[in-house]
Amino acid sequence: MSILAASSTTATFVAPHVEFGKLSPMLIAFGTATLGILVEAFAPRKQRYGIQVGLALVGIAASFAAVLALAGTTASVVAQGSVAVDGTTLFLQGTILVISFVAFLVIAERKTDQNQDAFAAQGASVPGSAAERETTRRGWQTTEVYPLLMFSVGGMLLFPAANDLLTMFVALEALSLPLYLVCGLARHRRLLSQEAALKYFLLGAFSSAFFLYGAAMLYGYAGSVNLAVIAQHVAHPTAGSTLLYTGVALLGMGLLFKVGAAPFHMWTPDVYQGAPTPVTGFMAAATKIAAFGALVRVLDVGLGVNSAENVWRPVMQAVAIITMIVGGVLALTQRDIKRMLAYSAILNAGYLLIGVTSTTAQARAAVLFYLPVYGVAIIGAFAVVTLVRDAGGEATDLSRWAGLGRRAPIPAALLAVFLLAFAGIPFTSIFIGKFAIFQAALAAGSPDLVIVAVLASALAAFFYLRVVVVMFFSDPLPQGPTIAHPSIAVKTALAVAAFATVALGVAPSLLLHLANNSAGILAK
């Protein structure tokens, strides 16, 4: 009888409705990645690099065009309630795509390192082995990097749009798994790179498990993984709140790991240092944007009810304070430029968390403004790092950078622009971003957070300016690193990043306006 009953329920099964148009940015990104795998399978080895880079850039541009086409359409929840396409989603998706385009220009660079890209000739060969030398001599390349990163871009587009926890988890994995792989594929210092990949993978797997466990708890609480349904149950509780609290805590750990907030930040410096530098730039910018988008959506749509906010807000504020202190203090002690930028990324995650915890529309707009301006600047900073090289790849030790400003004024000046922006000097984009976030936090009634943030900024100014001083006011080393001459693509990326950093500091109103408009629209 039970079998008959089961078959009668399947007869009433209704085919789901999927709005392919609204999902087109993500579908284009995933489709491009799938095409990239076919290119890997069937194109001759010599032509793969050209085809892959072209395909990826066209895919990102097409996806961006799809975002633009959707801009201004009414906010709606599509694909049976699992994806929200609203102003915030489209703003973040557009940002991620622009950032990815700039990042891919740097990732595809071959001119700085004797016509080799930043990735190992064959990821599977043992570092220092005969197989490695042979594949390098033959000029092999790991062109799988491009479809892998396109999968990651697709996951990043879906992550801030996900309106239920399962879709969010799938997006989280789609964006993370390719990054774990690509982190381990650096051409130089391969052991460091592989160590970074393993650490990132193990800790990332842990955090994903936390996220999934939290999602299960919330399902137990609300009977649904849909954020809107969870919000209804939080507003009108029908059961005890134990499952809610444990669920939120576990889910929060998973998300805070991805944004790189203390005390879940341990992976950041090691991974940022070990990963191929162009990929580090991509991760530091795009992953952060996607993860903060998802965090904002969970907290605003799923847990944006007063009774829930009173529970998570003190914890998140504590996390923001710890993150700023850890990022600011530990960045001071770094001797390696990549590790310093990693701690700076942690510090910036702290500033962003202030905006996230404030939960007003003003704060959300400030976060939306901060994400693109920070992302563009950090990609530019890591792009400059790829240019300073010696025999063993990039010279990332700060002592080797002495006097760089005299030997290579243009790259040093560009890096100085990005670092001054991070330091929050007026007339740079990040100054405006910080100002907007602090203002929103004051308006929302958390002056304590703003005081810590301002103190951390003062501390941060010291270590950013120290790099500028080392570059411009110390004597060059006799055996200093060489400065590679990049291709036109990297020059373009650097020019765009520097221009955006300065222009959005002088005339931020257009992006501020866009962020304000987008922040108000959150489909529920």
Place this chain on the structure above:
Amino acid sequence: MDTYVPVLILGLIAGGFAVFSVIMGAMTGPKRYNRAKYDSYECGIEPTPQPVGGGRFPVKYYLTAMLFIVFDIEIVFLYPWAVAFDSLGWFGLAEMFLFILTVFVAYAYVWRRGGLEWD
């Protein structure tokens, strides 16, 4: 904030228990070291020797197992579709076609890269 006081107390108890256990274990436990105790633990059997000079492990079994899992999962999704084939209609057919296509793209990659050759 009051909600968190029990959590803090539990954290203190857990931390205290961990510290207490480690210290007491080190102070009171017997210490009999021998070769077997220093060996790495591998399901109770003699550990497989590492390849000389950090050589490579064959991954043939791993590749086969991975491919098996991919097709296994495919069947898991195909089966409910077969049961609800009527009600899903053309939509289900198109979606399932897309799904199988993407699985086959990965399969084509493995095939072209020599993943199906045993030696």
